[in-house]
Amino acid sequence: MDEVRLIEIKEDIMSDNKIHADDLRILLKEKKTFMMNLMSSPGAGKTSFIIKTIENLRNDIKIGVMEADIDSKVDAEKIAALGIEAIQLRTGGFCHLDSNMVAKGLSAMDVDGLDLIIIENVGNLVCPAEFDTGAIKNVMILSVPEGDDKPLKYPLMFTVCDVLILHKTDYLEMSDFNVQLARERTLTLNPNIQIFEVSSKTGTGHKEWAAWLKNEVKSFIGS
Amino acid sequence: MHELPVTERILDVVKAHAERNNVQKIVSINLRVGELSDLEDEWIQNYFDYLSKDTVAAGAKLKIERVPVVMECDDCSNSFQINIKEMKEIQCPECDSKKCTLISGKEYYIKDMEVL
Numbered sequence: 001m002d003e004v005r006l007i008e009i010k011e012d013i014m015s016d017n018k019i020h021a022d023d024l025r026i027l028l029k030e031k032k033t034f035m036m037n038l039m040s041s042p043g044a045g046k047t048s049f050i051i052k053t054i055e056n057l058r059n060d061i062k063i064g065v066m067e068a069d070i071d072s073k074v075d076a077e078k079i080a081a082l083g084i085e086a087i088q089l090r091t092g093g094f095c096h097l098d099s100n101m102v103a104k105g106l107s108a109m110d111v112d113g114l115d116l117i118i119i120e121n122v123g124n125l126v127c128p129a130e131f132d133t134g135a136i137k138n139v140m141i142l143s144v145p146e147g148d149d150k151p152l153k154y155p156l157m158f159t160v161c162d163v164l165i166l167h168k169t170d171y172l173e174m175s176d177f178n179v180q181l182a183r184e185r186t187l188t189l190n191p192n193i194q195i196f197e198v199s200s201k202t203g204t205g206h207k208e209w210a211a212w213l214k215n216e217v218k219s220f221i222g223s
Numbered sequence: 224m225h226e227l228p229v230t231e232r233i234l235d236v237v238k239a240h241a242e243r244n245n246v247q248k249i250v251s252i253n254l255r256v257g258e259l260s261d262l263e264d265e266w267i268q269n270y271f272d273y274l275s276k277d278t279v280a281a282g283a284k285l286k287i288e289r290v291p292v293v294m295e296c297d298d299c300s301n302s303f304q305i306n307i308k309e310m311k312e313i314q315c316p317e318c319d320s321k322k323c324t325l326i327s328g329k330e331y332y333i334k335d336m337e338v339l
Contacts (some may be wrong), residue, residue: 002247002339003339004250004337004338004339005243005244005246005337005338005339006335006336006337006338007240007246007335007336007337007338008239008334008335009237009240009333009334009335009336010332010334010335011236011238011332012330012331012332012333013229013232013233013236013331013332013333014330014331016232046322084334086244094225094227094228095225096225098228109297126225126261129227130225130260131225155307156259156260159259159325167329184269187321188313189313191321191322191323
């Protein structure tokens with residue numbers, strides 16, 4: 001009878017993805033292209049937010065958008081209608097993007113000609129938080145109708161992001177969303193996160209956000 | 224929610240190790256998964272059973288140990304465990320500082336496997 005043997009493995013499952021993501025960041029630095037990964041739940045207003053951001057920055061920096069959806073191309077079509085380079089990645093049932101999928105997306109884009117690539121990740125506050133895409137900065141949206149308790153329910157997402165956009169602030173009057181509480185809950189998880197209160201409908205807060213992003217892009221690409 | 228890609232990865236890794244070590248059959252696999260991950264043990268096992276059919280890992284039992292969420296205080300370097308379910312406010316129990324950094328709780332680590 002065969003003996004049971006113990007074989008040590010000591011490997012982190014995410015290490016491949018992380019290594020590949022680090023390679024992508026090196027490539028982006030060489031190409032002088034800043035990449036930001038935008039995450040939120042479905043319906044938080046990612047596409048409207050991106051469109052407004054493009055309107056505010058398109059005269060200063062060259063922007064491309066990588067859209068990820070399980071199966072549709074409506075978001076990429078909306079962005080392309082603005083005359084902005086947009087590609088659609090269909091994740092085919094996957095609930096998130098990983099660095100391999102993003103690398104494939106980048107190979108279909110004119111990375112050399114772009115200063116900023118915005119990834120619109122799959123709408124989901126759970127899975128995208130666990131997969132490094134190779135982006136330079138992670139940005140998440142929490143919209144007012146979703147409620148101020150989301151940092152308690154999806155803590156990982158709030159810990160991996162550099163920026164939180166409190167979106168749809170035009171809904172605040174009709175809502176019991178407590179901005180102060182949402183801020184406190186978020187900062188407790190991630191004291192270094194930048195928070196912007198934004199409405200893509202009225203444009204409130206977009207100037208401050210655009211200024212922050214422009215500054216990040218410029219300092220990354222070195223001009 | 225993303226049990227499938229994670230499970231595929233586990234299978235790839237253990238198959239590679241099995242080949243290198245001349246393994247006939249994998250009996251069990253010991254994993255350490257951070258408590259911040261929302262993977263359901265039962266689903267990982269179900270996906271694993273499905274994906275590993277006709278491989279050296281068919282029938283292997285996944286033993287999942289949860290790794291607690293541990294924070295380190297940025298001010299006094301004290302490290303402390305937190306209960307993610309009751310996480311209302313993170314504060315260092317030693318110096319009351321709220322500036323803390325996550326040091327464990329996100330991992331997906333394959334520790335070892337028992338094989339024939």
